Amino acid sequence: MRKSLLALLLTCTAAPAFAAADDAQLATELSNPIASLVSVPFQFNYDCCYGPEKAGQVLLNVQPVIPFQLNDTWTLITRTIVPVIDQEEAIPGVGNRFGLGDTVQSFFFSPKPAPGGFMWGAGPAILWPTGTDAQFSGRKWGAGPTFVALKQEAGWTYGVLTNHIWSFAGDGNFPRVSTTSVQPFLAYQWPDTTTLTFTSESQYNWVGAQWTVPLDLLVSHIYKLGSQPLSLQIGPRYFPVTPSGGADWGFRFNLTFLFPQ
Numbered sequence: 606m607r608k609s610l611l612a613l614l615l616t617c618t619a620a621p622a623f624a625a626a627d628d629a630q631l632a633t634e635l636s637n638p639i640a641s642l643v644s645v646p647f648q649f650n651y652d653c654c655y656g657p658e659k660a661g662q663v664l665l666n667v668q669p670v671i672p673f674q675l676n677d678t679w680t681l682i683t684r685t686i687v688p689v690i691d692q693e694e695a696i697p698g699v700g701n702r703f704g705l706g707d708t709v710q711s712f713f714f715s716p717k718p719a720p721g722g723f724m725w726g727a728g729p730a731i732l733w734p735t736g737t738d739a740q741f742s743g744r745k746w747g748a749g750p751t752f753v754a755l756k757q758e759a760g761w762t763y764g765v766l767t768n769h770i771w772s773f774a775g776d777g778n779f780p781r782v783s784t785t786s787v788q789p790f791l792a793y794q795w796p797d798t799t800t801l802t803f804t805s806e807s808q809y810n811w812v813g814a815q816w817t818v819p820l821d822l823l824v825s826h827i828y829k830l831g832s833q834p835l836s837l838q839i840g841p842r843y844f845p846v847t848p849s850g851g852a853d854w855g856f857r858f859n860l861t862f863l864f865p866q
Contacts (some may be wrong), residue, residue: 628827628834631863632798635825635836636762636790638753639682639715639726641672643864652842652855656695662852664706665689672866675714682713682726690741695850704737711751711768725754730768732782734775745775745782755790762792783811798827802838807846818846821857836861 634640648666655662666686673681688706710733713726730751736742747770755764765788772782785808792802802825807818823840838859844852 627865628798628829629794629796631834631865632794632800632825632827632836633757633762635827635861635863636792636794636800636802637724637755637757638670638684638764638766639672639680639713639724639755641674641680641682641866642670643672643866644670644861645864646670646859646861649858649860650842650855651857652844652852654853655692656850658693658695658697660693660695662693663691678717680715680717681728682715684711684713686710687735688741690738692740699740702738702740704741706736706741707743708733708735709768709770713751713753721758723754723756724764725752727752730770732770732772739779743772743775743782744779745772747772747782760794760796762794763790765789780812785809785811800825802840813848815848816846817844817848817851819844819852819855823857823859825859827863834863834865836863 634642635644646668648668650664651661652664653659653661666688668684668686671683675681686709690704690706692702694701709730711730712728714728715724715726718724728751730749732745732747734742734744734746749768749770751768753764753766755762767787769785770782787807788804790802790804792800794800802823804821805818807816809816820843821840823838825836825838827834827836840857842855842857844854847853
């Protein structure tokens with residue numbers, strides 16, 4: 606009887622520990638852009654102040670991440686960004702605008718990393734002209750290389766994700782596309798799954814010779830909605846470098862549904 610009670614007590618006390626360990630692993634994988642984890646982030650951004658009217662913009666990026674195990678060594682990770690934009694009137698007479706932006710889809714072929722080593726992935730990135738408004742779309746088809754490299758150790762994740770996209774077809778009335786995106790990231794995760802992330806999703810427009818540099822400081826935590834794990838992330842954004850009439854500051858709220866395999 607004593608053994609049965611002891612076994613039951615050990616089972617009840619161990620379960621939360623295992624759950625906490627699983628959640629911590631989810632948080633670690635979420636900090637890795639090429640982890641073998643299906644996730645569906647809904648990234649809400651509010652940025653201000655555009656144009657002479659100092660207008661605000663709400664940007665929702667729907668960003669499903671789906672890995673495909675090709676064999677024992679290689680994994681293909683697809684990352685898709687579909688923007689939904691609500692833009693207040695930035696220039697008098699233009700009016701408010703709402704619609705889809707252009708979609709960027711990346712394909713990372715990633716080898717199984719050596720224990721404790723750097724992780725990396727590389728492949729093509731494709732620009733799809735899905736924008737529903739000329740203000741939100743370059744009206745161009747584009748493609749180019751993308752690459753990510755990172756390392757995770759002792760609660761830290763650090764690395765960089767980059768791509769370059771050139772246009773190869775589309776509406777001739779719109780300028781060509783030649784854009785480099787550079788996203789360095791540094792994150793620290795506490796044992797309770799709380800993670801602090803510093804990142805910059807910088808872009809350089811080679812056609813206009815113009816940088817856009819936002820700096821994001823974000824805090825996130827893993828929660829459970831019933832049996833469904835999800836991550837909530839929030840934090841401010843600041844633009845030290847921005848085009849004329851571009852955003853100055855903003856904030857981000859990110860809701861990510863996680864589907865461990």
